[in-house]
Structures are given as C-alpha cells and as structure tokens.
Amino acid sequence: MPKLVTKTAWQPIRATDLRLTGAEPGTCERCGRRDLRFLHVVKHPNGGQLTVGCECAKRLCYGYDPERAENRLRNLYARRSRWLTRNWATSRKGNETLKFNHEGETVWVTIFADKRDPKLFCCSISVDGGKPFFPSGNFVSADVAKLAAFDQLAETCEW
Numbered sequence: 066m067p068k069l070v071t072k073t074a075w076q077p078i079r080a081t082d083l084r085l086t087g088a089e090p091g092t093c094e095r096c097g098r099r100d101l102r103f104l105h106v107v108k109h110p111n112g113g114q115l116t117v118g119c120e121c122a123k124r125l126c127y128g129y130d131p132e133r134a135e136n137r138l139r140n141l142y143a144r145r146s147r148w149l150t151r152n153w154a155t156s157r158k159g160n161e162t163l164k165f166n167h168e169g170e171t172v173w174v175t176i177f178a179d180k181r182d183p184k185l186f187c188c189s190i191s192v193d194g195g196k197p198f199f200p201s202g203n204f205v206s207a208d209v210a211k212l213a214a215f216d217q218l219a220e221t222c223e224w
C-alpha cells in the first residue's frame with residue numbers, strides 16, 4: 066500500500082455474508098482476523114482491492130457504516146431462511162405459487178417444470194399482473210428455484 070495515501074481514499078464496494086456462500090469463517094486481509102461471518106470488499110482509487118472485516122472497513126472507508134451493511138445481510142439471511150416455509154399454494158396448473166404484497170404491489174412467484182427437461186425447475190416473478198420475468202436458468206429442485214426467485218427479488222427490490 067502506498068504510504069502517502071489517505072485513509073479516506075478507500076471506497077466500499079460490497080459486503081458479503083459468508084454464511085450464505087458457505088465460506089464462513091473468513092479472514093481479514095488487513096489485520097488477519099479469522100472468525101468473520103461478513104467480509105467487505107474495499108477499493109483504492111489507485112487500484113487494488115482488499116477484503117476486510119468490519120473494523121478494518123470502518124477504519125479504511127470514511128463515512129462507511131459496515132455494521133449497518135452487516136445488519137442488512139443478517140436480516141436478509143433470516144428472511145431467506147423463512148422463504149421456503151412461507152405460504153406457498155398450488156395453482157390450477159399444479160405449480161407452486163407464492164403471492165405477497167410488497168410496498169403496495171402484488172408480487173407473484175411461480176415455480177414450474179422446465180419444458181425442455183421436466184426434471185428441472187424454473188421460476189417466474191410478476192408484479193401487479195405484469196409481464197413475468199425469469200431469473201436465468203433452471204434449477205435442480207423446486208426449493209433451489211424458489212431461492213433463486215428470492216435472490217432475484219432481493220436484488221430488484223433492494224431488500
């Protein structure tokens with residue numbers, strides 16, 4: 066790391082929940098702390114990235130609130146864990162569907178067999194009866210397809 070660079074030059078790029086990716090525990094590249102559930106990728110404008118823990122992210126990035134980012138990920142993880150046990154219903158066509166209200170809009174998630182390979186599953190999401198959109202690809206089980214729909218919604222709706 067260049068010596069004359071100020072701390073404030075670092076910018077947070079993203080925070081990751083290693084419990085979700087199955088890579089827990091993580092290690093901070095700056096201080097070597099090893100028991101981390103969350104990692105923060107921070108970038109220097111002169112190039113170079115570091116993957117660091119909460120304390121180092123806070124020290125490096127002026128104005129960044131890594132605890133807030135971690136709380137958001139913690140909530141998202143809990144929400145994702147409950148997703149499969151929500152009130153999924155069966156449509157007339159025999160597909161599993163979940164309907165819920167999101168900020169005044171009705172969101173429908175539907176899981177259905179892949180037309181080309183009925184052993185695989187796809188998902189579609191539609192909002193207020195609009196054109197459905199599909200997270201790309203097909204999935205080995207209905208549950209995996211449901212979680213793909215969740216991840217797509219989390220990204221689209223900024224959960």
Ligand SMILES: [Zn+2]
Pocket residue numbers: 093094095096097098117118120121122
């Ligand atoms: Zn550290």
